[in-house]
Structure formats: structure tokens, C-alpha cells
Amino acid sequence: MVAKDYLLEMLVEYTARKATRMNASTRKLEAIAGVQMARVAVEVGDRIAESLVHESRGLPRCSLCGHGPFTYRGLYLHLLRKHYDEIKQLLEEEFEYTIRMLKFVAP
Numbered sequence: 001m002v003a004k005d006y007l008l009e010m011l012v013e014y015t016a017r018k019a020t021r022m023n024a025s026t027r028k029l030e031a032i033a034g035v036q037m038a039r040v041a042v043e044v045g046d047r048i049a050e051s052l053v054h055e056s057r058g059l060p061r062c063s064l065c066g067h068g069p070f071t072y073r074g075l076y077l078h079l080l081r082k083h084y085d086e087i088k089q090l091l092e093e094e095f096e097y098t099i100r101m102l103k104f105v106a107p
């Protein structure tokens with residue numbers, strides 16, 4: 001799949017935005033991957049997004065390295081600057097796993 005790397009890069013962006021409560025549009029993902037595949041990508045992104053951030057005394061911290069507290073905007077930048085490749089890797093593994101499971105349960 002030629003567009004897979006591009007899809008994953010867009011998905012890193014989406015996931016970082018989602019994790020930090022920013023407006024996360026799915027439109028780019030749909031344009032790249034089509035509505036059905038984008039739905040899977042968004043599901044994966046939402047799942048990973050939840051694992052990237054936790055709150056301590058009401059302030060967000062990075063779950064990958066424990067740094068913080070940040071503002072949500074600061075954490076968004078931190079995630080992209082420090083953990084871009086790591087998040088991309090997490091998304092790729094989760095995405096491929098999810099696709100395999102979907103094929104497995106398909107009639």
C-alpha cells in the first residue's frame with residue numbers, strides 16, 4: 001500500500017490532537033484512505049490517544065516519558081517533537097493488528 005506511510009503520518013497528527021483535546025478532524029484521513037479504512041484508522045488513533053496522556057492534579061502529563069505537567073498545547077508539541085516515531089510505530093502495530101482481526105472475523 002503506497003499511501004500507508006502517509007496515512008500513518010496523518011494519523012500521528014490526528015492522534016496527538018485527539019490526545020491533547022484539540023480539534024481533530026477526520027477529513028484528511030478519509031481523503032487519503034477512504035471512509036471505511038479511515039474509520040478503522042480513527043478507531044486505532046482514538047485508542048492510542050488515550051494511552052498517551054494522563055492527568056495529575058488536573059494537569060496533563062506525557063504517559064510515554066512521564067514529563068509534565070504541560071498545557072494541552074505544550075503537550076501536543078511535546079508529543080510531536082519527542083515521540084513522533086514512537087507514536088507512529090504504536091499506530092502502525094495497532095492498525096495492522098486491527099486489520100488482521102477484521103479479516104479474521106469477516107464472513
Ligand SMILES: [Zn+2]
Pocket residue numbers: 062063064065066067078082083
Ligand atoms: Zn514524553
